[in-house]
Amino acid sequence: MKNFFKYMLATIVGIIVVNLIFFFVFLIIVASFSGGKDEVKIESSSILHLKFDYEIPERTSDNPLQNFDFSTLKTTQNLGLNDILKNIKKAKEDSNIKGIYLNMPNLNAGIATIEEIRNALINFRKSRKFIIAYNEFYTQGSYYLATSANKIYLNPQGIVEFKGLHSEIMFFKGMLEKLGIEPEVIRHGKFKSAVESFILDKMSPENREQTLTYVGSIWNFLLQGISEQRHISIDSLNFYADSMLVRNAEACLKLKFVDGLKYYDEIIDELKTASGINVKKDLKIVELGEYKKVRGFHKSGKKEKVAVIYANGQINSGKGDDENIGSDDLASTIREARTDSTIKAVVLRVNSPGGSALASDVIWREVELTKKVKPVIVSMGNVAASGGYYISCPADVIVADHSTITGSIGVFGLLWNGQKFFNEKLGITIDGVQTNANSSIGSVFRKINPNERAVIQEGVEQIYDVFLGHVADGRKMEKANVDSIGQGRVWSGVNAKEIGLIDEFGGLEDAIEIAKKKAKITTDIRIIEMPEKLPFFEQLIKEMKDNASVSAMQKELGPAYRYYKTFKNLTGLSGIQARMTYDVYLY
Structure with a gap:
């Protein structure tokens, strides 16, 4: 009995301690988000630091837990595309911002998102302010973004990934067959490859054709942008990608992909020089999350x-x-x-x-x-x-x-027949009753019959026709x-x-x-x-x-x-x- 009370008391104390810890963590989270919202003052000759080491969302998230580090009990606000674009535009008009330091150690964004940020940076340069990009390693996406900079630098042991684009699709047909699960697909359109992952083990000729078309057009557009900013011909860029000539830092410099090979401390010195600061003084750098708190430069009056x-x-x-x-x-x-x-x-x-x-x-x-x-x-x-x-x-x-x-x-319809999976893999059989002939349509325990398939196909065709009509009306x-x-x-x-x-x-x-x-x-x-x-x-x-x-x-x-x-x-x-x-x- 003595041990019982001892363990019970220890459990109660443990629960209280854990709740206190969570309570204090809660207070820290609240303080980190609700505090620090006063306007930030930017010193003259400052540099805006754009560090992209996260997945860039469309809109800045207010999720209090998304960027909270429980090991340091600190939070960092990762801005969405909307605020990234606003603040680049604001920095262009801010006389205290001398330039941008672009750093992308782990850029995670779609190419269209990268394109919008890149265009905003190219527009920023019209103010005659500088952009210096530096990475230890450039992916194809981060390098495309870096070509918006006046100068691109690379770590002496780094590399620029440059090999062309590829797109991969995962197919589940073999796995589903082994499991005894049959996809029931009803679709319209020879290019409606949305369901191919479940019914094929490789790309159909139509899907391969469309994928190669849009991937090829995107690659050609990226090459055009790189060529214009780096003054390398598109033919040369394709040759370098096919020959894998961009294979080390020295090759990157020789082929004019970068402007220099430098270590981080040398980049800091270059940023000081570019912003007019003595190399012996500290660099005045402001993070994007902090710069968001700076008021914009707008005219007064009704808007x-x-x-x-x-x-x-x-x-x-x-x-x-x-x-x-x-x-x-x-x-x-x-x-x-x-x-x-x-x-x-x-x-x-x-x-x-x-x-x-x-x-x-x-x-x-x-x-x-x-x-x-x-x-x-x-x-x-x-x-x-x-x-x-x-x-x-x-x-x-x-x-x-x-x-x-x-x-x-x-459009398409997708149902699942798991009868074989339940019967043969798990030893489970299903039985039941129904009031009408098709009451159990859509059940995962049986295959749809021809009449049910025809009804669903009719629905698919009708919705596709409505879709066509909407597009025809909207696009004239x-x-x-x-x-x-x-x-x-x-x-x-x-x-x-x-x-x-x-x-x-x-x-x-x-x-x-x-x-x-x-x-x-x-x-x-x-x-x-x-x-x-x-x-x-x-x-x-x-x-x-x-x-x-x-x-x-x-x-x-x-x-x-x-x-x-x-x-x-x-x-x-x-x-x-x-x-x-x-x-x-x-x-």
């Missing part, structure tokens, strides 16, 4: 409002979050912008591979209604395909980056013409402009300028970002309740987290889909 609405992630019915589009939430947000008379134009920022066809149609309707009241401009991010294009097509103007993945105008094209470039085919931004699926090349800032002109606004504008973020404490409680495990998994899996997220999204598919079931990553 008309332009709403920027973010549509990011897979499209589902119901509620959404930072990584998924919920049709209820997004439709409500668009409706709010439409009925607000103080908002003169809407920019819909789409970064989505699509999803539920029904949910996409709900959102499409709100975009269509808003277009009748005020200008609607779509700005496409890394991907705006299938359902992502569905919700974009009514816009007055569609703006995309050269490397945006878009199109994929097609003949329906047959849309079908000829549809059929589920995926296009790059370059290809999409050639066939009329988009109107102009550009990023978010360009789309905002177009919205301003369409609304005939001649004064400065005020950007209203929607949907509105949750108040700090509500967001903190929500994240601690729902997503703390996700943040931990992201840190543990690193870049591989994307595959887990894709698989998780696929397991939640229901109804007829207008989406890509695989994500496009170019390496």
Whole structure:
């Protein structure tokens, strides 16, 4: 009995201690986010440090746990593309900022995102301020971004990765056959490769054709940008990639990929010289997260409002979050912008591979209604395909980056027959009753019959026809013409402009300028970002309740987290889909 009370007391004390620790950690998190919001003063001859060692989201997250380091009990705010672009523009006008130090030890972003940041940096250089890029190692993406700099430096033992692009798709047919799981696919479109991962063990000729087309067009665009900034011919760049001549630091320097080979301390000295600081004094450097707190340089007076609405992630019915589009939430947000008379134009920022066809149609309707009241401009991010294009097509103007993945105008249905898996692998049999002939349609315990397949196929064809009609109306094209470039085919931004699926090349800032002109606004504008973020404490409680495990998994899996997220999204598919079931990553 004595030991019982001793252990019980120890357990109670342990629980109290653990709760106290969590309480103090909670206070530290609250202090780290709620404090430090006073305006930051920038000293003269300062340098803005752009360090990209994280996955760059579309919009800066207010997730209190996402960037909190429990080992140091400190947090770092990783800015989204929206704030990165704003602050580069602000630094261009800031007389206290002499230049930018660009450092990308682990850049994780789509090529379209990189393109938008690169264009902003090239525009920054028009102020005659300098940009110095330095890495120990450059990936193809980070090197493309680095070519926006006046000078590119590399560690003497480093290398620039330069080998051309490749895209890989994982196929699950063999695994499913071994497990005894049969995918039941109903689709329209010879290019609707979304389901090929489940029914084939390699790319179909049609999928290989479309993939090579859009990957090739993106590669050619990257080569053009590198060639213009580094003064190396495109033929030479292709030769270097094919011959693997960019194989060490000395080769990088000899072939003019970099301007010098230096160690970190030498870069610091160069930055001091460039900013006019004595080499014996400390470098005045300001991090991007801190610079966000500096007020912008805007004229006073009344400003008309332009709403920027973010549509990011897979499209589902119901509620959404930072990584998924919920049709209820997004439709409500668009409706709010439409009925607000103080908002003169809407920019819909789409970064989505699509999803539920029904949910996409709900959102499409709100975009269509808003277009009748005020200008609607779509700005496409890394991907705006299938359902992502569905919700974009009514816009007055569609703006995309050269490397945006878009199109994929097609739909499919996907059911699973796990009867063999349960019977032969697990020894489980299923029996039941039903009131009508097709009550159990969609059951994972049996194969669909020909009549059920015909009904679902009819639904797929009907939704595809509606999709074609929406695109034809929005793009002012003949329906047959849309079908000829549809059929589920995926296009790059370059290809999409050639066939009329988009109107102009550009990023978010360009789309905002177009919205301003369409609304005939001649004064400065005020950007209203929607949907509105949750108040700090509500967001903190929500994240601690729902997503703390996700943040931990992201840190543990690193870049591989994307595959887990894709698989998780696929397991939640229901109804007829207008989406890509695989994500496009170019390496």
